[in-house]
Amino acid sequence: MTTSLRNAAVLIVVATSIAACSDQAPPAFQGWIEANLIFVGPDEAGRVEALNVHEGDTIEAGAPLFSIDVDLQRADVMLNEATVKNAQLAYDRAQKLLKTNAGTERTVEEAEAALRTAEARLNSAATRLSRRKVASPVTGTVQQVYFRPGEMVPAGRPVVALLPPGNLKVRFYVPESALPQIAYGGAVKVGCDGCTPDLTARISFIASAAEFTPPVIYSRDERSKFVFLVEALPEKPQEFRVGQPIEVAVADVRGQVSDDAGQRADDSLTSQLFGLLRPLSAIWPRKEAKR
Numbered sequence: 001m002t003t004s005l006r007n008a009a010v011l012i013v014v015a016t017s018i019a020a021c022s023d024q025a026p027p028a029f030q031g032w033i034e035a036n037l038i039f040v041g042p043d044e045a046g047r048v049e050a051l052n053v054h055e056g057d058t059i060e061a062g063a064p065l066f067s068i069d070v071d072l073q074r075a076d077v078m079l080n081e082a083t084v085k086n087a088q089l090a091y092d093r094a095q096k097l098l099k100t101n102a103g104t105e106r107t108v109e110e111a112e113a114a115l116r117t118a119e120a121r122l123n124s125a126a127t128r129l130s131r132r133k134v135a136s137p138v139t140g141t142v143q144q145v146y147f148r149p150g151e152m153v154p155a156g157r158p159v160v161a162l163l164p165p166g167n168l169k170v171r172f173y174v175p176e177s178a179l180p181q182i183a184y185g186g187a188v189k190v191g192c193d194g195c196t197p198d199l200t201a202r203i204s205f206i207a208s209a210a211e212f213t214p215p216v217i218y219s220r221d222e223r224s225k226f227v228f229l230v231e232a233l234p235e236k237p238q239e240f241r242v243g244q245p246i247e248v249a250v251a252d253v254r255g256q257v258s259d260d261a262g263q264r265a266d267d268s269l270t271s272q273l274f275g276l277l278r279p280l281s282a283i284w285p286r287k288e289a290k291r
Contacts, residue, residue, distance in 0.1 A: 027181070031172025033234075033244040038138055038167070039158035042068045043131055048149050053160060057142045065134050066159050073129040080122035087115040140164035143242065168237040170201045172248045173227035181250045182206060188232055189249040192240070199239055201232035201248075 046068035053065055094111040097103025144161040147153050170190055174182055184206060190199045207229040232248070234240060 027178055028247050028249045029172045029174055029178075031170055031246050031248050033240045033242055033246060034169055034171045035143070035163050035242040036167040036169070037143055038140070038162040038164065040065060040134060040137065040160050040162060041156060041158040042134065042153055043155065044068075044073075044128065045153060045155045046072075046132065047152050048147050048159065051145065051149050051159075053142045053145070055142050055145055059136050059140065059142065059162070061136055061139045063136045065136050067133045068153065070129055070132045073125065073132055076125040077122070077129050080118065080125045084115070084118040084122050087111070087118040091115045134159070136162060138162055138164045140167075163242070165237045166233075168234055168240055168242070169204065170232040170234055170240075170246060170248060172230055172232075172246075174230050174250075175227050176210060178250070179206075179228055182228075182230055186250075190232075190234060190240075190246050191249065192244055192246045195239055199234065199236060201234040203230060203232045205229075205231035 048066055049069050050067045051065075052063075052067075053059060059065075091108070091111040091114075094103055094108045098105065098108050140162045142160055143163045145159070146157070146161070147159045153159055170188075182203060184203055186203045187200050188203060190201050191197070192199075210228055212227075240246070
């Protein structure tokens with residue numbers, strides 16, 4: 001009976017250890033959602049005349065975003081149009097003089113060069129005028145508006161910031177001890193408050209140099225002070241928001257089939273353990289009766 005009790009205790013310890021190992025969660029790392037925004041602004045300084053979008057709007061590529069005042073650009077076009085007309089008259093006069101032997105080939109060539117230069121400047125001025133109305137270069141959402149109608153915009157400063165869906169990325173830091181589990185192109189599970197449980201991402205960047213843990217990251221395991229920056233592209237970027245805190249779990253994402261197989265294996269092992277413990281359960285009532 002002592003041997004039977006000893007065997008029962010050993011089986012219980014083994015079952016508990018196996019259950020603990022199977023319930024152990026994969027390593028998780030704290031991170032956040034970051035975006036590569038598209039900043040759109042005018043080529044030249046000017047005053048915002050019209051704003052066609054608002055923050056949060058979904059827009060298509062080619063949709064109008066805003067327009068800048070065109071007074072200076074329109075005046076430049078008119079000036080160059082007059083220059084082209086004068087150059088055309090000078091060219092025509094040079095050709096007539098050449099036909100009457102009162103002019104020279106050199107005069108005609110100079111008039112033709114001046115005409116071509118004037119036409120090129122007119123095309124440049126017309127292009128500058130047309131670019132005062134700015135359209136969206138990509139399809140996405142308007143993340144932020146920096147200038148409103150009536151405000152002066154310096155050259156090169158963005159008026160709006162756009163976010164295409166594919167420009168979201170997951171950023172998290174991995175300690176050096178867990179770095180061998182990370183591979184470029186590997187899958188990671190991403191979790192956040194209120195998100196669906198099946199969100200995944202593909203690792204697109206792994207830093208080549210270590211750095212100290214940033215103060216904004218409160219890791220659960222403080223044993224390692226050096227971490228490596230890792231970025232991953234989410235499979236469903238529309239489920240996330242910029243700046244949203246997330247938790248990344250490094251695991252082999254192979255689909256529901258492998259999960260079901262693992263669950264069946266766990267169920268089979270549990271059934272076998274209970275089958276071994278069932279004959280020994282009769283020992284305990286006898287022991288209590290003798291007491």
